[in-house]
């Protein structure tokens with residue numbers, strides 16, 4: 001499923017947080033959204049998933065206008081979301097967190113899509129299945145949130161900082177899983193300040209500056225672009 005954003009504009013408390021943001025993310029690809037803190041990445045993702053309404057612009061999912069649909073309705077259509085802020089149920093075990101989410105998001109999963117326990121195993125969570133989520137480290141919690149999102153076999157996955165607090169080896173496993181999801185035909189959006197990991201994973205990269213798309217490029221061109229180097233990251237060649 002493609003995700004098309006056209007001219008998205010968000011204004012809150014008298015400030016313009018997004019201005020005419022337009023891009024398309026296509027099935028089979030990973031699109032990375034980069035930008036300095038405060039550039040508007042989380043704001044953009046919240047608009048895409050239905051947590052925040054734009055004052056202008058539209059979001060199309062596979063050609064359908066979903067701009068006014070609530071988050072749960074978008075989820076039902078196959079739009080998954082890993083928010084930036086913690087979203088586990090702290091009193092439940094890892095296993096029960098996965099089971100509750102599976103019940104909530106039950107929808108026809110494509111044949112052959114991996115189940116929650118096999119994803120949990122791949123992401124190193126197997127020894128923690130009976131641990132209370134409140135006792136997880138930041139990186140372990142992040143891997144649980146990603147496992148949960150992947151277990152719904154989303155057709156579009158919007159992932160806000162998937163590598164946050166995840167150690168380097170864990171980040172490789174997370175990246176492999178996100179790549180596999182895209183290779184199976186899903187559309188994946190990520191935003192993360194782990195620039196190297198995200199650039200290795202993505203097919204295309206956007207740079208958001210002050211709420212506007214300043215650049216759209218291949219990972220190679222993005223890495224070398226003067227605007228990226230001067231305004232965001234001193235990337236290694």
Ligand SMILES: Nc1ncnc2c1ncn2[C@@H]1O[C@H](COP(=O)(O)OP(=O)(O)OP(=O)(O)O)[C@@H](O)[C@H]1O
Nearest residue numbers: 012013015017035036037038039040041042043044
């Ligand atoms: N509810 C709100 N009301 C007013 N301003 C807000 C609100 N939520 C966020 N902002 C502001 O919008 C701007 C963009 O925030 P956003 O969280 O989208 O940035 P970001 O690019 O995701 O940053 P980071 O990389 O630090 O996560 C920030 O300046 C933030 O202070």
